[in-house]
Amino acid sequence: MRCFVPFAVDTPKSRLAPVLTPGERQSLATAMLVDVLDALATAGYTPTVLSTAPITDDRVTDRAAVTVDDRALTAAVNARLAEGTPTLIVMADLPLVEPADIQQLVDSEADISMAPGLGGGTNGLVVRDARFRVDYHGASYLDHRQAAAELGATIETVDSRRLTTDIDEPEDLAEVLIHGTGMAYDWLVDAGFELDTTSGRVGIQRDE
């Protein structure tokens, strides 16, 4: 099955601005993308990065083809879905994802198989119904369920913590420090981040 990983080259991960500079956010976003590409490759897929701009970083270009489409996420993905081929779409900010999680998503025989993100996004998606289109705005998982139901398509939801854990907010970085083993984990440790267990839900602190 063909596989796309959408990636925004410019100003990625803006909600991490309280703890990371723009350059750091771009670097961490690339590290997370690499973790996702590695999981896909180990699971047996050949991903294409669907990027808003050319990518020259060879950590990425060594691992995947890059297709540039400067439209917004929803339009760029829908252009691929309109081609009518079964397609796997995995978000680039899932540094905990493992090959087994990808396989679980694809193993579903439903027309539409989804892994929701925290807050109701759609982190992983397999589309086998050529009529289905995405809309990534807001609680897209619920919108995608409704869209699939309106088509009469079968739906399956994959229950995976690792596919759920998208990294958007500073507190999400704690999940990488707790569970990560890949390039994003190494990046955070090298940048001086560590767990802060002093109050309430475990957070992060930076040693500078």
Next chain:
Amino acid sequence: MRCFVPFAVDTPKSRLAPVLTPGERQSLATAMLVDVLDALATAGYTPTVLSTAPITDDRVTDRAAVTVDDRALTAAVNARLAEGTPTLIVMADLPLVEPADIQQLVDSEADISMAPGLGGGTNGLVVRDARFRVDYHGASYLDHRQAAAELGATIETVDSRRLTTDIDEPEDLAEVLIHGTGMAYDWLVDAGFELDTTSGRVGIQRDE
């Protein structure tokens, strides 16, 4: 396998104070407990609520035995583990949990099987090594991994979004509104909560 669900009767869910009164927090906490008890019963287990005080609410007493132990969570659980019998411990604030998730946790043949929570807590735990003791403070998932490793015990981590989703903070309520189907979901809807998709990660708003 015997099964305990720890429950704090007094002032539960204090981090929900920004959006719920003390009485509401107690009511929602009870609804979440009932959802957990129902999942356990459907999975074939007979849970005992390990409560800090007597419970009279028949939604609970109709579903489970209640054992009162007014010690802190860690001490109360360790007193049971010291009895040396294989034990399943499931937290009470997991309203999304389904019977299959419980089964996945128990199906592991490891000495210590764990489902981590958001922020590194230990939401589900199967203990088959009589020497193992819990310490629920902080990032207990990591501490429990280390403790098991020091015993030479085998460890397995279950990858489940539903077991991960513990409800501690106001933003966690969005997960119940997105994915819930049980008593906690009904409670939130009846209380006027709905999803707020106007900015960033999907949140909640209350219609009053």
